[in-house]
Amino acid sequence: MTTRRHGGPFRTATAGDDLRLFLLTGIGTVLVTRWLLARTGYPKLGGHGTGLHIAHMLWGGLLMAAGLVGLLVFAGRRVRLWGALCGGVGFGLFIDEIGKVVSNDGGYLYRPAAGLIYLTFAVLVVVSRWLVRPGGPQGARARTVRAADVALSGVASGLTDAQRRSALRALEGSERPVDLALVRLLECVETAAPKRPGVRVPDVVRRARSIVAALRGHRVTLWVALTWTVLQGALLLIGVGRDLAAGQLRHETEWGAVTGLVVCSAVMLGLAVAGAVALPRDRVRGLGLLRSSLLVDLLAGQFFDFVVNQFSAVTNWLVGLALLAVVSRALQEEAGVQCGSRPRKASSASALS
Structure with missing residues (x-):
């Protein structure tokens, strides 16, 4: 068996969806936080008369850490979704307090803070679009990595028929041993349990x-x-x-x-x-x-x-x-x-x- 140095990095099969969830959750968190604080008169969480103030930047850091730990430890599509969700909420709470970091005068209500928050998310959107651009990593190895990512998620939580067909289509025509093994694995992975009847988020999004x-x-x-x-x-x-x-x-x-x-x-x-x-x-x-x-x-x-x-x-x-x-x-x-x-x-x- 020959050994070779592998290239990369390669994108996951759901990179675009996960980045989009992270960004939308972060933006929504900032808007909801600002609205709630304005409605409640900007209350402070901490001991009264003790001089303590628990900034929500701290909660944001803890949520980002929780999302990162989950992604580092556990496997599966559901974990990745929760990681993107926790990371987005945490980053939103973190960046919302940027005024306290860049200014001693205005603090949380530092006027340029709103523009800096917007600029941060604008840069993240541009970078994320570049990372998942159609002209990204291509070729047989990139297709193999994405198919393996789908298969691994399927081992953890099952695959829908659409996910299985998409992964098999990426490997179609390949005679590489690793791809043939992946095809057998994808054919053997259990089918995901059918969703309960009712209103489903994917259906709402599709409509x-x-x-x-x-x-x-x-x-x-x-x-x-x-x-x-x-x-x-x-x-x-x-x-x-x-x-x-x-x-x-x-x-x-x-x-x-x-x-x-x-x-x-x-x-x-x-x-x-x-x-x-x-x-x-x-x-x-x-x-x-x-x-x-x-x-x-x-x-x-x-x-x-x-x-x-x-x-x-x-x-x-x-x-x-x-x-x-x-x-x-x-x-x-x-x-x-x-x-x-x-x-x-x-x-x-x-x-x-």
Whole structure:
């Protein structure tokens, strides 16, 4: 038997889903924590009159440790889900107190803290998308690793028919001894127990995705995305100019964030207008410019928006995410049409002509 040095690292079969759960749980934890503390007057947990204060950063660290210990010790898909969930909640509680770490003045209510929290999650989203990108580790060895990961999870908790078929399809046609052994293992692993009747989270998610897909493909939704993107940049520039002329920004302490927000809005508006002008002649270029406009807002503009407007900027952030999904879907379909991969009538972007 020959020995060779193995490459790597390789992704797990559920890396994308687990990272998504971690990030969504962390973001949700921050929003819920801020809402609850604002509603209750920012109470402190600790002994009264003792000078002690138990920051929820501590609970966040303990939850992250619990999730990590579970992942290091136990095997199975269920453990990985709980690890992502505990890690997400713990990281959300941890990063929510970043104001106490970077400033002695504002503490928890340090104004740039909201922007720093947003920037942290924005960077994590970009990194996670890069880690699970389609062009990641490929080849026979990567497929073997993912199939083995599915098989190991199946040994612990059983496999659904879809999971078994997906893993077997990844090994199809391979004559490598390790792959043949994995095929036999996957065929022998017990089938997961059927779910109890009732409302199931995967079914709800599947229905929600189908509704979102229908909305993203509707021409009205695409028009709304274009109109909102242009108006958001224009109205913000007009509003800042009006407040500046009226002297309402005289006592603003975050002038750096205001300046950054104005610059990002100007760039966003310029790209959106350029995209609207280019759409009738070149839909792919027009939609690409519109998508770039939204990315400027989400990756840079929203950071300054959170610093200036604190967590009231959540609404604009959610709208921006939804519009990015709409434009990205339209761009993908239009690019497919021009490559001849789909019939012309399937393009939602053609409704703008």
